[in-house]
Amino acid sequence: MDKKIYGIDFGTYAIKIYRIRQGICFHQKSVIASKGKDQIIAIGEEAYEMYGKQPEYINIDFPIRNGVVADYDKMLALINCIAMDKAREGDKMKGASFVIAVPTEVTDVEKKTFYDIIDASIIRPKKIRIVEKPLADALGCGIAIDDSNGSLVVNIGADTTEISVIAQGGIVLSRLCSCGGAKFDDAVIAAVRRKYNLMIGARTAEQVKIGLVDLASDGSGTMKAYGRDYMSGLPREREVTADLVNKAVAEPLETIIDAIRSVLERIPPEISADVYRGGIMVSGASSALGGLAYHISQATGLRVNIAPNGATSVVDGLGRVMEEEAYTHLAKPLRRTYYEND
Numbered sequence: 001m002d003k004k005i006y007g008i009d010f011g012t013y014a015i016k017i018y019r020i021r022q023g024i025c026f027h028q029k030s031v032i033a034s035k036g037k038d039q040i041i042a043i044g045e046e047a048y049e050m051y052g053k054q055p056e057y058i059n060i061d062f063p064i065r066n067g068v069v070a071d072y073d074k075m076l077a078l079i080n081c082i083a084m085d086k087a088r089e090g091d092k093m094k095g096a097s098f099v100i101a102v103p104t105e106v107t108d109v110e111k112k113t114f115y116d117i118i119d120a121s122i123i124r125p126k127k128i129r130i131v132e133k134p135l136a137d138a139l140g141c142g143i144a145i146d147d148s149n150g151s152l153v154v155n156i157g158a159d160t161t162e163i164s165v166i167a168q169g170g171i172v173l174s175r176l177c178s179c180g181g182a183k184f185d186d187a188v189i190a191a192v193r194r195k196y197n198l199m200i201g202a203r204t205a206e207q208v209k210i211g212l213v214d215l216a217s218d219g220s221g222t223m224k225a226y227g228r229d230y231m232s233g234l235p236r237e238r239e240v241t242a243d244l245v246n247k248a249v250a251e252p253l254e255t256i257i258d259a260i261r262s263v264l265e266r267i268p269p270e271i272s273a274d275v276y277r278g279g280i281m282v283s284g285a286s287s288a289l290g291g292l293a294y295h296i297s298q299a300t301g302l303r304v305n306i307a308p309n310g311a312t313s314v315v316d317g318l319g320r321v322m323e324e325e326a327y328t329h330l331a332k333p334l335r336r337t338y339y340e341n342d
């Protein structure tokens with residue numbers, strides 16, 4: 001592998017970058033704030049801070065949606081800004097090589113778009129290779145992927161949940177379900193509106209979700225939420241109960257559990273036995289949802305392990321691909337992967 005190389009996980013919610021032998025060097029929201037046609041005002045956390053409060057002339061965009069690039073120009077601008085910010089910090093990406101994690105269950109064109117963005121950026125990369133996201137994720141979770149034992153990994157992100165079965169160093173099965181943390185936030189918004197006639201923003205809903213949801217408890221906690229009263233239109237504060245939000249997030253979570261069940265039904269019996277013995281590994285930043293292991297375990301009858309580094313497991317796995325000889329073969333050039341018959 002090259003001397004200077006970065007691994008990137010383009011998440012819907014956050015972009016994570018790992019620099020070889022140094023670890024995670026960037027982890028910020030996939031958000032860009034701009035004015036007019038192409039004047040960039042802020043990116044990452046700074047742009048997210050403005051979200052929901054911005055004046056009309058400022059656009060806040062999330063260029064990744066459902067795990068794929070939804071806005072090419074904004075994504076390119078975002079990458080260029082990251083490269084410039086990092087250069088200012090003394091970490092020059094220019095001319096470096098890259099490994100990018102791509103979801104397995106998306107089209108070849110969608111996979112190639114990630115590649116094209118790095119290729120077209122001011123970075124002028126030396127080499128770009130791609131790694132199937134479920135393999136990077138499993139490695140990042142510490143799973144011995146070359147083992148003959150099969151593993152089931154469920155990565156719950158913001159817009160997507162990727163459910164994958166890994167065995168003998170490869171992906172046996174992978175399914176991308178369009179449900180994740182953002183759907184939990186939507187469910188909290190809807191429940192608070194129904195119960196308290198209070199309109200809350202997406203950022204407040206996320207704070208309530210993180211602070212209050214505990215799927216393993218009786219839901220007796222409470223938390224203050226601020227928003228606008230539906231009837232009077234005036235600003236209001238309400239004490240939101242854990243019971244309400246627990247029930248709210250359980251609904252979209254059921255979609256994820258159904259998807260896990262449908263994958264379990266399709267795996268070969270020998271791997272079923274491995275999953276029964278080893279349990280399910282849950283990663284992605286949404287894996288930190290309170291009581292999630294208990295809830296999934298109750299629903300599937302299987303043991304559930306939550307990855308300790310869920311928010312960064314994919315990019316940590318890319319780190320291993322870059323640093324460990326045994327896994328470098330997982331990084332493939334785009335041509336060989338998708339244009340084999342060219």
Ligand SMILES: Nc1ncnc2c1ncn2[C@@H]1O[C@H](COP(=O)(O)OP(=O)(O)OP(=O)(O)O)[C@@H](O)[C@H]1O
Binds near residue numbers: 284
């Ligand atoms: N402590 C927490 N408890 C519950 N949810 C959390 C916690 N921390 C972050 N999240 C949620 O995790 C989600 C982001 O997860 P992650 O960073 O893995 O997504 P992503 O990789 O950017 O998205 P995707 O994989 O869908 O493209 C958000 O919905 C966020 O609200």
Ligand SMILES: [Mg+2]
Binds near residue numbers: 158
């Ligand atoms: Mg992700």
